[in-house]
Each structure stands twice: as C-alpha cells, then as structure tokens.
Amino acid sequence: MPKNLSFYMQIIVLLALYAFLYLPILYIVYASVQVDAIWPFPPDFTGEHFVSIWRNSDYIAGFKNSLIIGVGTGIISSLLATMAAIGILKYRVRGSKFIAGLFLSPLFIAHILIGISSLMFNKTLLGLPGNIFSAIIANATYATAFAFLVVIAQLARYDWRLDEAAMVFGATPGQTFREITLPLVWPAIFGAFIVSFLLAFNNLEISFYNLGATPTLPTLAWGSLRNGISQELYALAALINAAVFAFLGSLYVLLRLGVIRLSFKD
Amino acid sequence: MKNNRFFFWSLAGPGSVFLVLFLILPLISIIVFSFWRTESYQLYADWNLDNYRVLATNASYATFLIRSLVMATVVSAVSLVFAWPAAFFITRYGGQFKIILLLLTSTPFLTGEILRVTAMQQILGPIGLINMALGSFGFDPIAFIMYTNTSTAIGLVYLWLPFMVLAIHLSLLNFDFELLQVAKVNGARPLRAFWEITWPLNRAGSAIGVVLVFIPTLASSIPSKFMGGPNGSLFGNILANQFGSTGTWALGSAMGVVLFLVSMLVLFLVWKSIGDPKRSGITIKGGG
Numbered sequence: 214m215p216k217n218l219s220f221y222m223q224i225i226v227l228l229a230l231y232a233f234l235y236l237p238i239l240y241i242v243y244a245s246v247q248v249d250a251i252w253p254f255p256p257d258f259t260g261e262h263f264v265s266i267w268r269n270s271d272y273i274a275g276f277k278n279s280l281i282i283g284v285g286t287g288i289i290s291s292l293l294a295t296m297a298a299i300g301i302l303k304y305r306v307r308g309s310k311f312i313a314g315l316f317l318s319p320l321f322i323a324h325i326l327i328g329i330s331s332l333m334f335n336k337t338l339l340g341l342p343g344n345i346f347s348a349i350i351a352n353a354t355y356a357t358a359f360a361f362l363v364v365i366a367q368l369a370r371y372d373w374r375l376d377e378a379a380m381v382f383g384a385t386p387g388q389t390f391r392e393i394t395l396p397l398v399w400p401a402i403f404g405a406f407i408v409s410f411l412l413a414f415n416n417l418e419i420s421f422y423n424l425g426a427t428p429t430l431p432t433l434a435w436g437s438l439r440n441g442i443s444q445e446l447y448a449l450a451a452l453i454n455a456a457v458f459a460f461l462g463s464l465y466v467l468l469r470l471g472v473i474r475l476s477f478k479d
Numbered sequence: 480m481k482n483n484r485f486f487f488w489s490l491a492g493p494g495s496v497f498l499v500l501f502l503i504l505p506l507i508s509i510i511v512f513s514f515w516r517t518e519s520y521q522l523y524a525d526w527n528l529d530n531y532r533v534l535a536t537n538a539s540y541a542t543f544l545i546r547s548l549v550m551a552t553v554v555s556a557v558s559l560v561f562a563w564p565a566a567f568f569i570t571r572y573g574g575q576f577k578i579i580l581l582l583l584t585s586t587p588f589l590t591g592e593i594l595r596v597t598a599m600q601q602i603l604g605p606i607g608l609i610n611m612a613l614g615s616f617g618f619d620p621i622a623f624i625m626y627t628n629t630s631t632a633i634g635l636v637y638l639w640l641p642f643m644v645l646a647i648h649l650s651l652l653n654f655d656f657e658l659l660q661v662a663k664v665n666g667a668r669p670l671r672a673f674w675e676i677t678w679p680l681n682r683a684g685s686a687i688g689v690v691l692v693f694i695p696t697l698a699s700s701i702p703s704k705f706m707g708g709p710n711g712s713l714f715g716n717i718l719a720n721q722f723g724s725t726g727t728w729a730l731g732s733a734m735g736v737v738l739f740l741v742s743m744l745v746l747f748l749v750w751k752s753i754g755d756p757k758r759s760g761i762t763i764k765g766g767g
Contacts, residue, residue: 329731
C-alpha cells in the first residue's frame with residue numbers, strides 16, 4: 214500500500230466526512246440520556262426516556278411500521294432491480310437501453326414529486342386512501358432505481374458467458390443458477406437490499422403523503438415538532454444506531470474471519 | 480433471437496410494469512391536475528391555465544426557484560469536491576471492508592431527516608455547541624452559520640453527500656487502478672494522473688452523483704425550514720405548502736411540473752457535459 218501525500222489527504226477527508234456525518238447523531242445520543250433536550254448543558258443524565266418508549270404504544274407501532282416499510286421496499290426493489298439488471302446485461306436485445314433508462318428515471322424525480330403524485334393519483338383517480346402498502350409502493354419506485362444502479366455497477370464486470378459454458382458442460386439451468394449465477398450476484402442483491410432499506414426506513418417526503426394515518430418514525434418526529442422533539446424519539450434513534458453499529462461490527466468480524474466474502478476480486 | 484427476447488422480458492418486464500404503473504402514470508396525472516382548479520381542498524376538472532399564470536406573473540415564485548437552483552449548484556459542487564477523495568480511498572484501499580466503509584456513510588439515513596436536521600440546527604445555532612464553545616472562551620459567535628442560507632447549505636450537503644460518495648464509488652468499482660501505476664511509472668504526478676486518467680474515465684460517476692445530489696436539493700424543504708433564516712425559504716417549502724396548509728393541489732401540481740421540467744433541463748446539461756459516453760466510464764452496454 215503506497216503511503217504518499219494523496220493517500221493521507223484522502224484518509225483525512227474520509228475521517229472528516231465521518232465526523233461531520235456522525236456529529237448530529239452523537240448529539241442525538243447525548244440528548245437521549247439528558248433530562249432536558251432543549252438545554253442539555255451542563256449534563257444531567259437519565260435513562261427514563263428509554264423506559265418510557267415501552268409505555269407509549271405509538272413509538273413501538275411507529276418503529277414497527279418503519280421496519281415494515283424498509284423491509285418491504287428492500288425486498289421489492291432488490292428483486293425487481295436485480296432481475297432487470299441481469300436481463301439487460303445478459304440478453305442485449307433491442308430496447309434494453311430504453312429499459313435501463315426507465316429503471317434509472319426515478320433518480321431524476323424529486324422525492325416530494327413521487328410522494329405527491331402517487332397521493333393524488335391514488336386519492337383522486339382511484340379513490341384509494343393512503344396506507345402502509347401505498348407507502349411501500351411509492352418508496353419502492355425510487356429505491357428500485359438506486360438498487361438498479363448498485364446492481365448494474367457490480368455485475369457489469371461479471372462475464373455472462375460463464376453460465377453458457379456451464380450449460381455446455383451439461384449443467385441444468387437450475388444448477389447453473391445455484392452454482393454459477395447466485396454466488397456471483399448475491400453481494401449485489403445484498404447491496405441493493407441494504408440501499409433500498411436505508412432509503413425507505415426513515416423516508417419522510419415520499420412516505421408522508423402516502424401513509425394516511427399510519428404512524429412511522431418520521432411522521433412521529435414531524436408530529437412532535439410543535440412541542441420540541443420528544444426525547445423518546447432520541448432514545449429510539451440511539452437504539453437504532455446501536456443496532457447499526459452492532460451489525461457493522463459483526464459484519465467486520467465475519468469478513469475478518471473469512472466466514473463471508475463480499476468481493477469478486479480480492 | 481426470439482428466445483433472448485423472451486428471457487429478457489421475463490426478467491425486466493415485472494419491474495418495467497411496476498415503474499410505469501406506480502411512477503410514470505402518477506407523474507402524468509399531476510400534469511393533468513396542473514390544468515385543473517382547486518376549491519376548498521377539492522380538485523375540479525375545469526381546464527384552465529390559471530396555475531401557470533400565477534407562477535409566471537407572481538415574481539416570488541421565480542425568486543424561490545432561482546434561490547433553489549443556486550443552492551443546488553453550490554451543494555452539488557461542494558459534495559463533489561469532498562466525496563471524491565473519500566470515495567477514492569474507500570474503493571482503492573477498502574479491500575473486502577469496502578462495504579463497511581461505504582455503509583458508514585449511509586447509515587445516518589436510518590436516523591431520519593427531521594431528527595438529524597434539528598440536531599444540526601442545535602449544533603450550529605446561537606445556543607448550539609459551536610457558538611457556545613466560542614462564547615465560553617470569550618469569542619463572538621459565528622454569525623454566518625446561524626439561520627442563513629449558508630447553514631441551509633451545510634444541512635443539505637449533510638443530507639445528500641452520501642449519494643455522491645455512492646455514485647463515485649460505483650463508478651470506480653469498474654475502473655482499472657493499474658492505469659494509475661502505469662502513469663506513475665511513466666512519471667506522472669498523482670494530481671496529473673487524476674486529471675488525465677481517473678477523472679475523465681469516471682465522468683459518468685460524477686455526473687450521476689451530481690444528479691443524485693442536485694435533484695433532492697432542488698426540491699428540499701426540511702433544512703431550509705429549520706436552519707434557514709427569514710429569507711431562507713426554498714421552492715420546496717412553497718411546493719410543500721400547497722399540499723399542506725393551503726391545500727391548493729392544482730397550483731402545487733403546476734409547481735411540480737415546473738420542478739420536473741427544470742430537473743430535466745439540468746439532466747440534459749449534465750448529460751451533454753459528459754461528452755462521449757463511450758469514453759466516460761458508463762457501464763451499461765445495451766442495444767444491438
């Protein structure tokens with residue numbers, strides 16, 4: 214690994230970026246254990262907000278609904294995006310460029326436009342009220358584009374003739390898929406699922422207009438703004454971040470031990 | 480080959496239908512609604528151009544739009560400058576831990592826009608961490624980060640910069656770093672190698688990154704609502720109002736159409752600036 218000036222400059226920018234991104238989150242974690250979030254200095258520690266989450270069913274319901282939206286969107290988007298990316302890379306038929314454009318098009322449409330257009334379409338033309346399903350579907354349009362970007366960038370260097378070779382040597386299509394295609398595409402599917410989940414779990418601008426009266430974490434935050442954000446939401450955010458770091462920590466250990474591999478080249 | 484077409488459509492078909500039904504049709508419907516009329520929170524199919532006349536004649540809408548355009552340009556440029564070194568490091572030196580380094584830039588999304596923006600407001604504001612710390616040492620507070628367009632810009636960079644890092648990273652995944660070794664052997668300094676090799680071969684990644692940051696910034700409303708000053712409202716704030724307090728959906732639809740057209744114009748300009756897509760690192764090879 215060459216250690217020159219540009220190497221150190223890059224690592225400094227990366228570390229500064231992490232500091233910038235996590236500063237507000239550290240603040241939220243700090244505020245979650247303070248008695249008063251509006252004026253949290255000097256520190257006055259308490260754990261009561263973590264206890265009172267469990268006393269108010271809204272917070273639990275909001276967290277559950279956000280989780281359902283995140284996982285639902287993640288499954289729909291990673292599936293649709295992976296299938297389309299494989300189709301486009303493998304069978305270069307006429308029109309595949311156009312379909313690639315269609316899959317990328319949601320990236321060029323602002324969240325709020327996706328949110329309000331599906332609200333008005335559902336309500337005015339179809340007469341459907343907003344609920345958790347319409348929120349999942351609206352989120353999945355945007356997340357599918359992101360997932361597609363992730364999958365196609367990862368699969369572009371996979372030699373798609375490998376599975377033809379396997380078939381020539383007598384493998385059945387099922388075997389080819391299990392033993393050749395799946396091991397190569399699963400890191401891309403995993404990445405697509407994670408990205409769509411991240412986008413949808415706490416999405417405000419798409420979900421807000423399509424949820425109807427369903428409580429989620431962002432709508433609870435929006436609702437509590439009038440009286441200052443309730444500290445139970447800070448406490449929930451702190452727990453979510455703890456879970457994230459536990460997940461990333463275990464991922465690190467599993468990669469280090471070689472239990473899972475996520476890279477084609479190394 | 481007929482067989483190929485069948486396999487292609489069975490793989491790409493479901494997603495295409497999904498996007499046409501749930502993205503394209505609703506978008507067409509707001510174009511229709513923008514020619515309708517709203518009265519006491521109800522849409523009426525009275526075809527007219529009033530909404531567009533309001534947008535064209537009332538100068539404040541143009542002001543908000545121009546402010547949003549300037550904001551989106553600045554935020555995209557700043558994000559581009561900071562995302563490049565970070566994404567380069569992650570892709571070049573991340574090894575099998577790339578995914579963890581990358582996820583670390585995106586997991587803040589799980590905490591939610593409102594919580595993070597209000598926390599940022601608490602940190603930068605007059606009673607925030609930075610200015611309180613300065614005050615306790617007897618310094619004046621930094622005025623330009625308190626409720627100004629600069630603080631809104633900081634909030635927007637904060638929200639959307641991870642998209643830029645992801646786009647550049649995805650582009651660099653298909654970049655052959657050996658080329659840089661060749662350049663080094665031939666005596667090119669790192670900066671020159673970057674300008675003549677890395678940057679031109681990854682222009683598509685930068686362009687997609689700019690779009691991913693520009694579009695949400697152009698329509699954003701949350702950072703300006705909490706961190707902006709009295710003259711800090713952006714186009715997105717006014718647009719969101721039409722669907723919130725005032726309930727004028729038809730006018731909001733017209734604003735949405737304007738936003739969409741401006742986004743397409745930007746997309747077109749960014750696409751033109753890429754130049755020849757064959758030499759810019761675009762990896763989608765379809766057709767033929």
